[in-house]
Amino acid sequence: MGRTAAKGGINVANRHLDSTASGHRGPETSTAQPPAKSVMAPPEGTSESDRRTVLAERLRSQMAGGYWPGYVHSYPHKRAYRPLVSMDMRATWAGVTDLNLYVHVPFCERKCSFCNLFSYPVPTHEMRHVLDAYVDAVVRQIEYYREYIPAPRVTSLFYGGGTPNVLASDQLARIQEALTEAFGTREEDVEECIECSPDRLSPEYIRELRRLGFDRVSIGVQSFFQEDLDHVNRHYSAKDVYEVIQNLRSAGLRMNLDLIYGLPGQSESSIMRNLDQVAELGPECITIYPLAVRELTGIGRLPQSSLMSTRDKYALYDRVRMRLEEAGYTCQTVVRYVKSDSSTYQQQRLEYAGVPTLGLGAGARSYAPSVHYCLPYRVQSGLVSGIVRDFLKSDFGSAQHTGFLLGPDELRRKHLTLSLLDPGISIGSYERVFGASFDFVAELGALMDAGLVESQDGDFYALTRMGRKYSDVAAGVFQSERVTELYSAYRPE
Numbered sequence: 305m306g307r308t309a310a311k312g313g314i315n316v317a318n319r320h321l322d323s324t325a326s327g328h329r330g331p332e333t334s335t336a337q338p339p340a341k342s343v344m345a346p347p348e349g350t351s352e353s354d355r356r357t358v359l360a361e362r363l364r365s366q367m368a369g370g371y372w373p374g375y376v377h378s379y380p381h382k383r384a385y386r387p388l389v390s391m392d393m394r395a396t397w398a399g400v401t402d403l404n405l406y407v408h409v410p411f412c413e414r415k416c417s418f419c420n421l422f423s424y425p426v427p428t429h430e431m432r433h434v435l436d437a438y439v440d441a442v443v444r445q446i447e448y449y450r451e452y453i454p455a456p457r458v459t460s461l462f463y464g465g466g467t468p469n470v471l472a473s474d475q476l477a478r479i480q481e482a483l484t485e486a487f488g489t490r491e492e493d494v495e496e497c498i499e500c501s502p503d504r505l506s507p508e509y510i511r512e513l514r515r516l517g518f519d520r521v522s523i524g525v526q527s528f529f530q531e532d533l534d535h536v537n538r539h540y541s542a543k544d545v546y547e548v549i550q551n552l553r554s555a556g557l558r559m560n561l562d563l564i565y566g567l568p569g570q571s572e573s574s575i576m577r578n579l580d581q582v583a584e585l586g587p588e589c590i591t592i593y594p595l596a597v598r599e600l601t602g603i604g605r606l607p608q609s610s611l612m613s614t615r616d617k618y619a620l621y622d623r624v625r626m627r628l629e630e631a632g633y634t635c636q637t638v639v640r641y642v643k644s645d646s647s648t649y650q651q652q653r654l655e656y657a658g659v660p661t662l663g664l665g666a667g668a669r670s671y672a673p674s675v676h677y678c679l680p681y682r683v684q685s686g687l688v689s690g691i692v693r694d695f696l697k698s699d700f701g702s703a704q705h706t707g708f709l710l711g712p713d714e715l716r717r718k719h720l721t722l723s724l725l726d727p728g729i730s731i732g733s734y735e736r737v738f739g740a741s742f743d744f745v746a747e748l749g750a751l752m753d754a755g756l757v758e759s760q761d762g763d764f765y766a767l768t769r770m771g772r773k774y775s776d777v778a779a780g781v782f783q784s785e786r787v788t789e790l791y792s793a794y795r796p797e
């Protein structure tokens with residue numbers, strides 16, 4: 305492969321620098337996509353070593369300034385999606401064998417003041433009726449996709465939201481059966497996970513989840529303190545959470561607990577006490593998010609001065625990580641801590657390894673081999689409910705999608721971004737996947753120079769401890785100029 309690497313220095317021979325030809329099949333977009341360049345690319349004609357210096361300098365100044373671009377968990381971010389003029393589903397999914405399934409349930413009992421996820425609150429008395437219609441539509445959508453992805457090997461199943469446990473068990477059963485009917489029986493070791501809010505998990509419901517094939521439950525706890533929960537419009541008590549966890553354990557379900565730090569009114573000491581509580585409960589996986597302040601949410605309307613600064617959240621990250629490591633957890637991504645490799649979030653790991661995902665339901669994103677797409681995305685509840693209403697009537701063939709086409713250059717950037725986040729970048733595997741020499745030498749070199757990435761063997765480059773803390777910033781070196789432009793031009797509605 306003609307390449308050597310040392311700490312602080314990479315030397316890659318025979319670099320393949322032209323990778324911008326468009327090779328996608330499938331949809332067309334209404335926005336022409338010119339060749340992508342790095343977001344942080346210095347002016348044309350700059351030498352590679354100068355580029356590396358400029359990039360490293362920029363990374364250092366972003367970290368020093370407490371800059372946080374938001375979570376990076378896919379590439380590109382959905383803010384870069386734009387309306388797709390047409391989609392040829394057969395071409396979009398051609399050749400796909402391994403497949404993750406994601407089902408989105410865009411309903412909640414009430415809207416939390418921090419949340420901009422694709423969901424809206426449905427009054428309790430309307431829930432059954434609305435969800436019956438929704439399940440009918442999801443089942444039709446599953447049938448629609450069946451002919452485009454015949455006999456796949458299903459590698460994971462995830463229900464996210466919203467709050468999927470607003471579905472009654474018979475409604476969940478209908479979706480589970482339709483998935484089996486369309487895509488075959490899932491192997492024993494395929495993780496079937498459902499996101500749940502703790503206030504709708506009775507012992508009977510938990511037993512039903514087990515019976516329906518789920519083996520992992522991800523629960524939004526956010527905090528064990530009543531005043532934190534009240535502040536963000538969540539209605540359950542810490543006592544409920546303890547009971548739920550006991551019942552999940554008795555039913556043999558693995559679990560993830562979500563927490564947030566930096567909520568209004570939270571102090572450092574209350575955050576640390578939350579960690580003590582969660583560590584004592586000892587779930588297989590803990591996901592602890594720094595609060596993301598989102599436009600058009602309740603918290604997004606609060607004065608900036610009443611919220612924790614990004615710099616303070618970075619400082620807390622170090623304490624959070626240390627506390628959870630003392631409790632026996634390993635930090636796997638910037639937000640995820642696991643007891644062992646097998647207690648992870650399987651669907652995300654498979655996506656990062658390149659397995660496509662079929663998204664079902666309104667608001668679900670599909671990651672096909674060369675296009676990422678979904679139905680239009682909105683934040684405001686009134687607009688979300690309008691999109692859900694259209695979904696209920698949809699024949700799917702003529703649905704208007706929004707998305708992003710990935711040509712060869714963007715596919716490389718996606719591969720590098722996701723590999724960087726988990727588990728690390730392997731030059732050898734990059735060259736095997738793309739059949740070309742590694743061509744992001746300045747970017748990788750800059751990450752090393754800024755102390756964010758290191759390599760023991762010259763092939764595998766992993767985030768350092770500091771790199772993990774700043775992984776969302778680090779990932780930015782692989783973002784193309786095109787994605788940056790689209791991302792910046794996006795205005796949430």
Ligand SMILES: C[S@@+](CC[C@H](N)C(=O)[O-])C[C@H]1O[C@@H](n2cnc3c(N)ncnc32)[C@H](O)[C@@H]1O
Nearest residue numbers: 418419465466467499500501524562593595596
């Ligand atoms: C779909 S919800 C989990 C299931 C359920 N809807 C619930 O809230 O209990 C996904 C998770 O994203 C996290 N989350 C959502 N918005 C966030 C924000 N603005 N900042 C940080 N974390 C956020 C929360 O921890 C939440 O549990």
Ligand code: SF4
Nearest residue numbers: 412415416419465466
């Ligand atoms: S955090 Fe969960 S329960 Fe709250 S609004 Fe968002 S999706 Fe719904």
